[in-house]
Each structure stands twice: as structure tokens, then as C-alpha cells.
Amino acid sequence: MKFSKDIATLCKEHGLRLTEPRKVIMQVLADSSDHPDAVELHRRVSEISPGVAIATIYRTLALLEEKGVLEKHTFGDGRARFESADQEHHDHFINIETGDVIEFRSDEIERLQEEIARQHGFDIVSHKLEIYVRPAKKGRRRAG
Amino acid sequence: MKFSKDIATLCKEHGLRLTEPRKVIMQVLADSSDHPDAVELHRRVSEISPGVAIATIYRTLALLEEKGVLEKHTFGDGRARFESADQEHHDHFINIETGDVIEFRSDEIERLQEEIARQHGFDIVSHKLEIYVRPAKKGRRRAG
DNA sequence: GTAGATGCAAACGGTTTGCGACAAT
DNA sequence: ATTGTCGCAAACCGTTTGCATCTAC
Numbered sequence: 001m002k003f004s005k006d007i008a009t010l011c012k013e014h015g016l017r018l019t020e021p022r023k024v025i026m027q028v029l030a031d032s033s034d035h036p037d038a039v040e041l042h043r044r045v046s047e048i049s050p051g052v053a054i055a056t057i058y059r060t061l062a063l064l065e066e067k068g069v070l071e072k073h074t075f076g077d078g079r080a081r082f083e084s085a086d087q088e089h090h091d092h093f094i095n096i097e098t099g100d101v102i103e104f105r106s107d108e109i110e111r112l113q114e115e116i117a118r119q120h121g122f123d124i125v126s127h128k129l130e131i132y133v134r135p136a137k138k139g140r141r142r143a144g
Numbered sequence: 145m146k147f148s149k150d151i152a153t154l155c156k157e158h159g160l161r162l163t164e165p166r167k168v169i170m171q172v173l174a175d176s177s178d179h180p181d182a183v184e185l186h187r188r189v190s191e192i193s194p195g196v197a198i199a200t201i202y203r204t205l206a207l208l209e210e211k212g213v214l215e216k217h218t219f220g221d222g223r224a225r226f227e228s229a230d231q232e233h234h235d236h237f238i239n240i241e242t243g244d245v246i247e248f249r250s251d252e253i254e255r256l257q258e259e260i261a262r263q264h265g266f267d268i269v270s271h272k273l274e275i276y277v278r279p280a281k282k283g284r285r286r287a288g
Numbered sequence: 289g290t291a292g293a294t295g296c297a298a299a300c301g302g303t304t305t306g307c308g309a310c311a312a313t
Numbered sequence: 314a315t316t317g318t319c320g321c322a323a324a325c326c327g328t329t330t331g332c333a334t335c336t337a338c
Contacts, residue, residue: 017312017317039302053320058303076218076272078302078327093261096269106260112253113275116238120248121276127241128220129273131257133266161337163293182327197295202328204293222302223327 001029004086014036014067021056024049035101037079075130148230158211165200168193178243181223207257227272235273
């Protein structure tokens with residue numbers, strides 16, 4: 001996950017103290033290429049800094065979301081996942097066989113959404129498109 | 145909410161006993177034009193049949209989902225909501241000012257999703273598009 | 289009569305919070 | 314020194330489950 005600025009700068013800019021738990025949590029996020037949930041994040045953080053409480057993970061994530069640094073997503077399974085908010089908006093494929101989350105973007109879909117919302121008399125505040133997929137298997141006829 | 149068949153028939157067809165709680169739960173669902181969550185459903189059921197436990201609500205909903213009679217949705221707030229599964233697929237607007245859920249359908253968006261999934265080497269299993277909206281207010285400059 | 293369904297209460301899993309201790313500024 | 318942050322444990326909320334009882338078939 002890529003942040004717009006380095007960790008110390010992000011904290012300073014948002015009036016957050018640069019504490020050890022925060023450094024580790026943000027570093028782990030920065031080093032993650034997937035979308036870990038809080039419990040998985042806690043596991044990874046604990047490998048580096050065993051004392052960090054899961055409450056601190058949640059508080060830090062909530063804080064970073066509040067500051068607009070992270071975006072929260074909930075992909076059906078009840079657990080929240082986070083990603084950097086400074087990226088361009090995108091949607092997600094969720095590979096139901098592996099749990100992997102893959103990002104994609106379609107300007108055409110974005111545009112259609114705007115159009116449909118307008119037709120219904122709405123302004124879009126945000127949206128979420130999740131496509132649950134499995135790897136394409138040509139000629140596949142039954143589940144295997 | 146409209147079911148494809150009457151309640152007795154639905155139960156019989158799926159090997160479910162036609163019990164009093166089930167009759168009431170399904171009747172309340174049939175009479176609902178919105179998408180109540182389990183707790184709200186329990187509240188409505190309790191007005192008619194005060195003895196029904198919330199566990200029975202959950203069990204009945206899970207059973208009906210399993211039998212393909214209902215579809216489960218989770219709109220961000222953590223609570224599951226249900227709708228009849230025999231309708232044509234559609235997506236949802238969620239009015240963030242009122243909590244109302246409005247259904248819509250766009251064949252064009254459906255088609256684009258298929259196309260993009262194919263480009264990524266995926267088969268779509270299901271998908272979920274939720275557009276969080278507020279009523280359009282022309283010239284609106286600040287929140288009110 | 290029997291298996292399935294129910295009510296109750298306790299358990300669950302993810303998340304949040306109150307509190308006193310602690311440490312970044 | 315001040316105030317934000319921390320770890321801990323308990324609370325929370327929606328949901329699920331074990332168990333004894335009940336009831337539709």
C-alpha cells in the first residue's frame with residue numbers, strides 16, 4: 001500500500017503523535033500489497049512489535065480513516081479492510097476461491113452510474129462495486 | 145416483497161414445516177415494501193406474534209436463503225437485509241439521508257462488468273453495486 | 289411417534305470503549 | 314507538565330448455537 005507521504009509527515013500533518021505502535025502499523029500497511037483486515041494486520045504488527053494491542057490497531061485505523069488517509073471497505077464477510085485513500089477511485093474483484101481482492105477501474109461504469117443516479121434524482125456521495133469472481137475456465141460445465 | 149408462490153406452497157416445496165412463526169415471518173416479509181434487517185423484522189413479527197424469538201427469525205431467514213427463496217444483502221452497516229430472490233437482478237441506491245434502499249437495474253452496467261471481468265480472466269459469480277446517494281439539490285453549496 | 293422447529297440464554301466474532309498508566313511533545 | 318496514546322479487559326452489537334421442549338407431520 002502506498003501512502004502519499006512518509007509516515008512521520010503524515011502524522012505531523014494530521015496532528016498525530018509519532019508513536020512506536022503507529023510507526024509499525026503504518027509501516028506494515030505500507031508494506032502490504034493486499035487488503036488485510038484488522039486481525040490480520042494485528043498479526044503482522046505483532047511479529048515486529050509484540051506488545052501492540054488490537055484496540056490500538058482499531059483506533060489507529062479509525063483515526064487514519066477519519067483523517068482521510070485510509071479508506072474502509074467491508075467485503076461481505078463482516079470484517080473491515082483498509083486501503084490508502086490517495087489513490088484514484090477504483091472498484092474490486094473478489095476472487096472467491098482465494099479471497100484475493102483485485103482493483104480495477106472503469107470510467108464507463110463510473111459515468112453510467114452518474115447518469116442513472118441523475119435520472120433517479122440523486123447525487124452520488126460514494127459507491128461500491130464488488131464483483132465476486134472465480135478464474136475463468138473455458139469449457140467448464142460443473143463446479144470442481 | 146413478493147414471493148413467487150404462496151407461503152404454504154413455498155414451505156411444502158422446500159420440505160419446511162408450516163409453523164406459526166414461519167407463517168408470520170413470511171407474511172411480514174411479503175407485506176414489507178422495504179428491506180428490513182433481522183431486528184426490525186423481529187419487531188414487526190412481534191406485533192403479530194409476540195412469542196417469536198429472534199433466533200427463530202435468524203434461523204428462518206438463513207433457511208430461506210439456503211433454499212434460494214431469499215437473497216441476503218449487507219449494506220455497509222453490518223446488518224443483513226433480505227429480499228425475494230425470484231426478482232430479476234438489480235442494484236441499489238442507498239439514500240444516506242433517510243436510509244431508504246431503492247432498486248435499479250442497468251443492463252449496460254451489467255454488460256460492462258462481464259466485459260471487464262473477462263478482460264481480467266475472471267468469471268463473475270455474483271456482484272454487488274451500491275450507490276450511496278442523497279437527493280439532488282441544484283445549486284446546493286453546503287450541507288444543510 | 290418422530291424428526292424438525294422453537295424459545296431461551298449463553299456463546300460468538302469483530303469492533304469499541306472506560307480506565308489508569310505511560311510517553312511524545 | 315500536559316495531553317494524547319497505550320494496553321487491558323470489559324462491553325457492545327449483530328448473529329449463531331446448545332439444549333430441552335414442543336409440535337407439524
